[in-house]
Amino acid sequence: MKLFTYRLFYFSYGVQRKLIRRVTVSGMAVVVVAIAAALTGSSNESMNYQLVSFLLSILTISIVFSLWFRYQFSANRYLPRFATVGVKIKYKIVIHNKSSKIQKGLKLFENFADPRPNFKEFRETSATIKAKNNSFVQALGYDRWLWLITRKQGGKALPIDLPALAPHSKTEVICEIIPHHRGVIRLMGMTVARPDPFGLVNACATISLPQSLLILPKLYQLPAIQLPGTKRYQSGGVALASSVGDSEEFRSLRDYRPGDSLRKIHWKSWAKIGKPIVKEEQDEFFVRHALILDTFQSVNYSEILEAAISIAASLACEVQTQESLLDLMFVGNEAYCFTFGRGLSHTDRMLEIIASVIPCRDKSFDSIIPVLIEKLTLLSGCICIFLTWDADRERLVNYLKNMGIHTLVLMITDKEDNFDLNLMNDQLISFRILKLGKIQEELMHI
Numbered sequence: 001m002k003l004f005t006y007r008l009f010y011f012s013y014g015v016q017r018k019l020i021r022r023v024t025v026s027g028m029a030v031v032v033v034a035i036a037a038a039l040t041g042s043s044n045e046s047m048n049y050q051l052v053s054f055l056l057s058i059l060t061i062s063i064v065f066s067l068w069f070r071y072q073f074s075a076n077r078y079l080p081r082f083a084t085v086g087v088k089i090k091y092k093i094v095i096h097n098k099s100s101k102i103q104k105g106l107k108l109f110e111n112f113a114d115p116r117p118n119f120k121e122f123r124e125t126s127a128t129i130k131a132k133n134n135s136f137v138q139a140l141g142y143d144r145w146l147w148l149i150t151r152k153q154g155g156k157a158l159p160i161d162l163p164a165l166a167p168h169s170k171t172e173v174i175c176e177i178i179p180h181h182r183g184v185i186r187l188m189g190m191t192v193a194r195p196d197p198f199g200l201v202n203a204c205a206t207i208s209l210p211q212s213l214l215i216l217p218k219l220y221q222l223p224a225i226q227l228p229g230t231k232r233y234q235s236g237g238v239a240l241a242s243s244v245g246d247s248e249e250f251r252s253l254r255d256y257r258p259g260d261s262l263r264k265i266h267w268k269s270w271a272k273i274g275k276p277i278v279k280e281e282q283d284e285f286f287v288r289h290a291l292i293l294d295t296f297q298s299v300n301y302s303e304i305l306e307a308a309i310s311i312a313a314s315l316a317c318e319v320q321t322q323e324s325l326l327d328l329m330f331v332g333n334e335a336y337c338f339t340f341g342r343g344l345s346h347t348d349r350m351l352e353i354i355a356s357v358i359p360c361r362d363k364s365f366d367s368i369i370p371v372l373i374e375k376l377t378l379l380s381g382c383i384c385i386f387l388t389w390d391a392d393r394e395r396l397v398n399y400l401k402n403m404g405i406h407t408l409v410l411m412i413t414d415k416e417d418n419f420d421l422n423l424m425n426d427q428l429i430s431f432r433i434l435k436l437g438k439i440q441e442e443l444m445h446i
Contacts, residue, residue: 002141006119009145013116021109021191027062027200030055062201066194069203072098073192077209082348083155083179085218085310093190094172097165106162107193110175111206113186115153122148125300151301154185154215162192179215182309182355187211216351217306220314220443253277287324290375290382291315292368292396295330295360297387304412305359307439308385311410313354314443315383316340327375328353331360335371365392372396381406388413401428408446410434 023031034055037048078092097103117125125144157177165171179185189209193202253266256276269277293312297305316326328338328350340350360367382405386393389411400407407429414436425431434442 002123003119005141006122009122009142010116013145013149021193021204022066022202024195024199024202026198027059030059030200034059058198059200062196062198065196066201066203069194069205070099071103071192071205073205073207074098075190075207075209077187077190077211079211079213082214082216082351083177083185084216085179085182088176088178090174090176092172093175094170095162095165095192096170097167100167102167103162103165103194105194106165107159107195107202108162108173108175109159109191109193110157110177110187111189111191112153112155112157113188115149117145117148117152121300151181154181154183155179155213159193177213179213182215182217182306185213185215187213214352214355216355217313218310219317220310220440222314222318223444223446253279287380288327288375288378289324290327290329290372290379292372292382292384293328293330293354293357294365294384294386294388294393295332295357296363296365297359298361300359300361302359302387303436304387304414307412307434307436308387309354309357311385311412311434311439311443313351315385316350316354324380327379329368329371329375330357331363331368332358335367337371337375365390365396369396376403376405379405381408383407384409386411397429401426404428408432410446412436412439 019028034052037051037055040048074096076094078094080089080091083089093108095108122141122145125148155177157175160173160175162173163171177185187210189207192205192207194205195202253269254277256265256278260278264278266277266279291312293308295305295308312328316328326340328336328340330336336353338350338353382400384393384397384407386409397407397409405428409429409431411431412434432442432446
């Protein structure tokens, strides 16, 4: 039954997608009126018969006329590097009319990659996605189908009316996309549509122009956050945090001593003075924090995880403005740790990584522990963003406490129950409960 339903949705969506481009609103109205007249009348009622014949004749003429659309178009699309969920973006498209005729009354449609999910995705999507006031639609699974279509497409672009395109000229137009899910929006090309003289059917010309646009998670406004913790010695300096090597902060030059590494010789000074000179460096001490993003859940999608990812991105952006390092730790297909701050990596790169985070459904929470332990001696503090609270997460927080690591715990919930985690606050541990729908307000009180 599920396979039959999936195939029905798959086929009907494909037909609907083509009809939206090919048939105008007026054309759909004519079709509806023709069908209604045919169903409510009979062959003996001449008025209904004449109406149906007339409408079908007009539709036939419109369809034939649309087949004679001769076009010669090319286009260039200029997308920004990134976009953010919920923030409308405007970008430029340059249309080149290569024909010798002026083209008027055209519409431009963006062509997204086919967003239809496969059967496995449709079957495994959580049934907790509710259909509004329609239990039949929910039972059939059409709510899940529409949700998957929307999520996989990633955004919405409305058709735009093109100005008159002069012969052998280029025309610049501004288009808009409204992103509604993080991830990648894939555009395959665009369609130029011209209606027939009756305005019922569009003749379509498709321009292939594949491009992609990365959609970053929603960002929350945060107050000035003073992350806890003191400076720690960083073996190898800042450079070692992101690459292999032993780099420290330069202090002065001095004469060579037996046993000094050849890597520390200052060759320009040796050439100028005539004797070996080495660089003397000092160890670096600075603040370094871990940002642990909890991605462990049993379903493909949840609003709590999306909120956690947005909070992580917001906190990471805040740290980028401070003189500190941030180790972003999470588990997807495997355990990851990325270091940002103090010029090691740009904010854009960090947001790219967070935008690509996927839920971890096949591993236990303990799989993030080895990544944390590897950096533990370097950490000044830690921020944990949890999706729930259980024994595994409590053990991790207690372990950080025993190691003397200042820890801020942010737990996201969609429940109205009163949690008693605030009772666990002490000098090293600080808990905050963030409820869906009130996250922005509660973040301002961190």
